[in-house]
Amino acid sequence: MxxxxxxxxxxxxxxxxxxxxxxxxxxxxxxxxxxxxxxxxxxxxxxxxxxxxxxxxxxxxxxxxxxxxxxxxxxxxxxxxxxxxxxxxxxxxxxxxxxxxxxxxxxxxxxxxxxxxxxxxxxxxxxxxxxxPLPAQNKVLDAFGQLGFSFRDTGVEAGRAPGVAQELGLRQTLRFAPPAQYAGRVDEVELTFVAGPHELCVLLAADRRDGVFSPGGDTSGQFRLSHQEAQVTDWASLISGWLAQAAERRQVNPAFGGQPAYGQPGYGAHQGYDHPGQQQRGPGMGGMLAAGAAGVVGxxxxxxxxxxxxxxxx
Missing domain, CATH: 2.60.40.640 (Immunoglobulin-like)
Known part of the structure; x- marks a missing residue:
């Protein structure tokens, strides 16, 4: 150069x-x-x-x-x-x-x-x-666009996410404003990818406190799938379901029992999610970024x- x-x-x-x-x-x-x-x-x-x-x-x-x-x-x-x-x-x-x-x-x-x-x-x-992004990561990002999230910003932080094996001593977080129906209940959702040669771990956090992820916490979710599984998973439904429960738990914080729920250890970890989800139509992450980042990147x-x-x- x-x-x-x-x-x-x-x-x-x-x-x-x-x-x-x-x-x-x-x-x-x-x-x-x-x-x-x-x-x-x-x-x-x-x-x-x-x-x-x-x-x-x-x-x-x-x-x-x-x-x-x-x-x-x-x-x-x-x-x-x-x-x-x-x-x-x-x-x-x-x-x-x-x-x-x-x-x-x-x-x-x-x-x-x-x-x-x-x-x-x-x-x-x-x-x-x-x-x-990797194809599997792109599927997740497209789901954020389809669900009506608004991109805010992104950054790289030092340190590792607890409970997740990482190669690097840093991680990238992408921050979004949630869909309009969650206004007043959830202010922000953070997304972090931890990818490897064989699988993709997707970390979600609603209104993450003190800059720390808490796997299994009230408003955190962790989903680990192979790259092949991630490409055929209905991420829009998965993320929408997690967000609805995260918003509810922020209000009433019910005790969990029985089967693992969204955000709990074991949910989404090697349990398949290999059912082909129908691709929903929407602006997608690329269109959302083009609109949201235009004023910043210009x-x-x-x-x-x-x-x-x-x-x-x-």
Missing amino acids: FNRMLSAFGIGGPSVDTVLDSPYAVPGQAVTGQVRVQGGSADAEIGQVVLSLVTEAEGDHAAEFSRLVVRQGVRVPAGELVAIPFQLPLPWETPITAVGGSPLPRMAVGVRTELVIAGAPDKGDLDPVQVG GVVLGEVAEEIFGDDE
């Missing part, structure tokens, strides 16, 4: 430019491309070529969540171009930065290039990657979003 001189070599030293084959990806895929090092006025030795994935986290700082040493011991002859191909896997829990082609406000993921020279890192360019292109978020970090 940007051809940068390597400061460790001073004026006349080599420069680095990372070129991605595509700036679009989904979690679990690999971002591919080349790190191109253009030789300067003299031969140069580079100890390591390192790529990392970074995102904007709470506290307005760039949080690194994956790191890969692409090549060690690279000699760059004067005036010559050395191209180093790479495959950088995106973790399954990589934050989503766009849905249906609409960027999420204040969300970005970037590939940062570092060249380690004489034991010290020298930052290269930072290239944005637009991360879309047509800002991918590179400009990343520059705004990561500009001070480069």
